[in-house]
Amino acid sequence: xxxxFHIKQEIRVLGIDDSALISDTIMIVGxxxxxxxxxxxxxxxxxxxxxxxxxxVIIHMVKASKHYGQIRVIMLDGITYGGFNPIDIxxxxxxxxxxxxxxxxxxxxxxxxxxxxxxxxxxxxxxxxIYRAGRIIKVVTKDASNPVYIQWAGxxxxxxxxxxxxxxxxxxxxxxxxxxxxxxxxxICGESRGKV
Amino acid sequence: xxxxFHIKQEIRVLGIDDSALISDTIMIVGxxxxxxxxxxxxxxxxxxxxxxxxxxVIIHMVKASKHYGQIRVIMLDGITYGGFNPIDIxxxxxxxxxxxxxxxxxxxxxxxxxxxxxxxxxxxxxxxxIYRAGRIIKVVTKDASNPVYIQWAGxxxxxxxxxxxxxxxxxxxxxxxxxxxxxxxxxICGESRGKV
Numbered sequence: 421x422x423x424x425f426h427i428k429q430e431i432r433v434l435g436i437d438d439s440a441l442i443s444d445t446i447m448i449v450g451x452x453x454x455x456x457x458x459x460x461x462x463x464x465x466x467x468x469x470x471x472x473x474x475x476x477v478i479i480h481m482v483k484a485s486k487h488y489g490q491i492r493v494i495m496l497d498g499i500t501y502g503g504f505n506p507i508d509i510x511x512x513x514x515x516x517x518x519x520x521x522x523x524x525x526x527x528x529x530x531x532x533x534x535x536x537x538x539x540x541x542x543x544x545x546x547x548x549x550i551y552r553a554g555r556i557i558k559v560v561t562k563d564a565s566n567p568v569y570i571q572w573a574g575x576x577x578x579x580x581x582x583x584x585x586x587x588x589x590x591x592x593x594x595x596x597x598x599x600x601x602x603x604x605x606x607x608i609c610g611e612s613r614g615k616v
Numbered sequence: 617x618x619x620x621f622h623i624k625q626e627i628r629v630l631g632i633d634d635s636a637l638i639s640d641t642i643m644i645v646g647x648x649x650x651x652x653x654x655x656x657x658x659x660x661x662x663x664x665x666x667x668x669x670x671x672x673v674i675i676h677m678v679k680a681s682k683h684y685g686q687i688r689v690i691m692l693d694g695i696t697y698g699g700f701n702p703i704d705i706x707x708x709x710x711x712x713x714x715x716x717x718x719x720x721x722x723x724x725x726x727x728x729x730x731x732x733x734x735x736x737x738x739x740x741x742x743x744x745x746i747y748r749a750g751r752i753i754k755v756v757t758k759d760a761s762n763p764v765y766i767q768w769a770g771x772x773x774x775x776x777x778x779x780x781x782x783x784x785x786x787x788x789x790x791x792x793x794x795x796x797x798x799x800x801x802x803x804i805c806g807e808s809r810g811k812v
Contacts, residue, residue, distance in 0.1 A: 449803070458786055459655070459795055462802025485807060590654055599655055606658025607645070607803050611681060 427582055430454040432490045435596025436478060438501040439608035444469050446502030448477070449604040452487050453596040456589030461487050462603060467502045470540055474505035475549075479515045488516075493583055496522045497597045499553050499571065500533075504540055506549040509573040519575035522553060523584060523593055527569045557581070561588035568592055623778055626650040628686045630714075631792025632674060634697040635804035640665045642698030644673070645800040648683050649792040652785030657683050658799060663698045666736055670701035671745075675711045684712075689779055692718045693793045695749050695767065700736055702745040705769040715771035718749060719780060719789055723765045753777070757784035764788055 432454060439447045445466045452461035465481040467474045482488060494513075499522050500506050509520040533550060537543045553571040559581050560567045568588075572580040587594035606612035628650060635643045641662045648657035661677040663670045678684060690709075695718050696702050705716040729746065733739045749767040755777050756763045764784075768776040783790035802808035 447803075457653075459798060462798045462808040464803050464806055602655060602658045603799050603803070607643075607660050607799070610660055612658040 427579060427586065429586070431492050431583060433493045433495055433587055433594065433596045434482065434491045435495045435594060435600045437497045437597060437600035437604050439604040441469060441503055442608065447604060447608055448501060449600045450481060451596045451600040451603060452491065453587070453599070456587035456595040459599060467505050470503040471505045472542060472545070474501045475508040475511055478507060479512060482516050482518065491518050493575070494518050494520045495594050495597055496520065497601065498522065498524050499550055504537055504546060506546050508549045509553050509571065513574035520573045521575065521580045521584060522571040523597055524569040525593065527556060559584050561585055561592045563592055566592045623775060623782065625782070627688050627779060629689045629691055629783055629790065629792045630678065630687045631691045631790060631796045633693045633793060633796035633800050635800040637665060637699055638804065643800060643804055644697060645796045646677060647792045647796040647799060648687065649783070652783035652791040655795060663701050666699040667701045668738060668741070670697045671704040671707055674703060675708060678712050678714065687714050689771070690714050690716045691790050691793055692716065693797065694718065694720050695746055700733060700742060702742050704745045705749050705767065709770035716769045717771065717776045717780060718767040719793055720765040721789065723752060755780050757781055757788045759788055762788045
């Protein structure tokens with residue numbers, strides 16, 4: 421299948437991660453990267469723990485950014501933020517016009533997700549958003565023994581795979597996500613912590 | 617003069633910057649880097665705007681860090697943080713055992729500093745700390761038309777110069793300081809801003 425766009429080494433990527441669940445308002449951090457090498461900007465916003473506002477907050481953060489016109493891909497660290505606040509990646513792609521890639525460190529356990537979501541408001545809507553992200557493929561980045569799993573919206577599967585591999589320069593996850601995680605945990609917890 | 621230590625490409629550096637002056641408590645951010653390339657950790661602490669607690673807060677943040685044993689150099693973005701909270705680099709070096717380098721984007725104007733400090737508590741003590749940082753040299757990093765100015769404590773002048781040049785990989789300032797600045801302004805202001 422033909423690529424939808426040319427993937428440059430320095431493709432501009434916004435990686436987004438959330439911070440620890442220590443209050444009802446959860447900070448999310450965006451790390452704007454050139455490829456897998458160079459941090460070019462940092463942005464921050466807040467979502468509600470276990471809320472339903474994550475998609476709108478991210479759309480607003482992206483569209484309000486001075487980097488909006490440059491961001492070629494949005495990368496999410498999983499499909500739920502701040503507990504079980506689900507991100508609708510199809511709507512995120514449609515409303516920003518930017519392709520979205522979800523990167524997961526392990527294959528999600530949907531049985532567990534369904535059980536957890538049952539105890540929250542609007543469980544069907546949450547599951548609808550989660551399943552809307554579509555199928556999952558495995559991508560080997562730095563290390564064959566430590567693959568990641570991805571979903572995508574508004575981008576060809578092979579382009580998504582290429583971008584994830586290209587930007588995972590320091591670990592098995594794209595550098596923008598690794599750094600967004602370091603910043604989010606460092607700021608909220610006082611010092612950054614690892615993630616498996 | 618003989619180098620005090622071997623300077624590796626991936627020398628571990630902690631760069632510290634402060635955030636905008638939007639309240640009486642100012643967030644400072646430490647970006648722990650491998651050389652000029654790789655962010656390995658983020659830490660955060662708070663100082664008082666125009667206070668006198670900056671040195672103690674930084675000493676505590678550094679010694680409490682899980683990276684403490686690895687940090688080979690502390691880099692400061694100027695000698696005052698959070699307004700005119702002066703950092704005693706001699707004491708910071710002595711109490712942490714880690715060399716300190718101050719990096720400035722322009723040569724400080726001591727006449728202006730003395731005038732500003734006069735309106736604060738303990739003006740003599742503030743000036744004593746500021747002058748204790750010793751002499752200033754110019755270092756050309758990426759671009760001859762955009763040099764930086766440095767002061768140092770607990771390290772040989774030539775080693776300090778070498779480390780600043782080695783770690784200024786993306787701009788005229790060491791990468792750890794550039795990134796600490798992006799994080800501090802991004803988190804406090806919602807989106808990072810440049811600095812001249």
